[in-house]
Amino acid sequence: MxxxxxxxxxxxxxxxxxxxxxxxxxxxxxxxxxxxxxxxxxxxxxxxxxxxxxxxxxxxxxxxxxxxxxxxxxxxxxGGTAELPAGLGRAAARPEVLVLTVQECRELLATHGVGRVAVTVADAPAVFPVNYTVAGKLVAYRTAPDAGPAAAAGHEAALEVDHLDDAFSAGWSVLVVGPAHAVTDLDELLTLEENAYTAPWVGGGRRQWIAIRPKRVTGRRIRVQGSRRRSRTPGPEDAGTGMDSGVDSGEYA
Missing domain, CATH: 1.10.260.40 (lambda repressor-like DNA-binding domains)
Known part of the structure; x- marks a missing residue:
């Protein structure tokens, strides 16, 4: 060396x-x-x-x-790209768009991380990044009762998770849609706390769990033909992109 x-x-x-x-x-x-x-x-x-x-x-x-x-x-x-938005890489010459199965979507979601939840606040659409956790059939996140992400409770909500690979101009995106509720059941709360991968990055004592029970889970992956990516069930190493995911649907049961 x-x-x-x-x-x-x-x-x-x-x-x-x-x-x-x-x-x-x-x-x-x-x-x-x-x-x-x-x-x-x-x-x-x-x-x-x-x-x-x-x-x-x-x-x-x-x-x-x-x-x-x-x-x-x-x-x-x-860390030279830490302050830059993801997706600055140019489109690849031969991209391949793959529709993910529900099982593949579940495996990608189960890696935990940061997703974006879409809600309506003051009669206007809004999107908030949240640290989410998967526990059984639930996809959940913690927030403050008066914060924007809490507005999902009692409504149909959508949570999108993706991962980008600028080096390969490739990626995956998963969309979860289903009814959301504020978690009050003690057993459900204990399950979520036990499975929580991390506390909310924004801190501030956000203890209110909002859970989405998915009715529809869809996803796509952009893969560059001829890259070194292995052909297999996508894992956390398969990068992602915020492309439209709401195409083919499947039950999350």
Whole structure:
């Protein structure tokens, strides 16, 4: 290892850098081990561990190989696109649009994350990002009783989840539609709390659970022909896009 490391992998334990967090998250999204990524990037597993767990400063040669190994870009790994809207990549020359099955949609939803819920507030449509959780047949999120996302309770609601891959101009999108309600049942509340992947990022004591019981779940995926993407049931490593998802429907039961 000559062109890609500065500092010693055997140094004292320190907090991981932003780069390390992004590398570890992307690797986990792809479902890869350190050994697999290290082999792809022509690096030692111990050095990849060092990059993930320590404030390392790798050289550009290693960063280019690492980005290739993780199906992303150097800009994404170093946070250069963090303040930019997703989807800045140009359309691919040969995109393929696939309709996702209900099972594929469920698997993508089950990875948790941030979605967008569409509601009506003061007689006007509004869309809010929410940290959502899947628990059984419910898709739920926490909010404040007087916040915009709480307006979904008592109405038919739509929640959209997607993931973008600017490096490949590819992605997936899943749309959930069904009646929403404010959760008051104690057993239901306990189930949601136990399955909550994270607290709301906005903080502020948002404890009101709003649950959607899906009646229709649809999705699409844009895949670039000839890319390194494996043909299989989409997982969190399959990127997504906010394309229209409300085409083919299916029951979420």
């Amino acid at each position: 000559t062109d890609h490391e500065t500092g010693s992998p055997t140094g004292p334990a320190l907090e991981p850098s932003d780069l390390g967090r992004r590398v570890a998250l992307r690797r986990q999204q792809l479902g890869l081990t350190r050994e697999q990524v290290a082999a792809r990037a022509a690096a030692a597993p111990d050095y990849l561990r060092y990059v993930e767990e320590q404030p390392a400063t790798p050289g550009m040669g290693f960063m280019l190989r690492l980005a290739e190994a993780l199906d992303t870009s150097v800009a994404e790994l170093v």
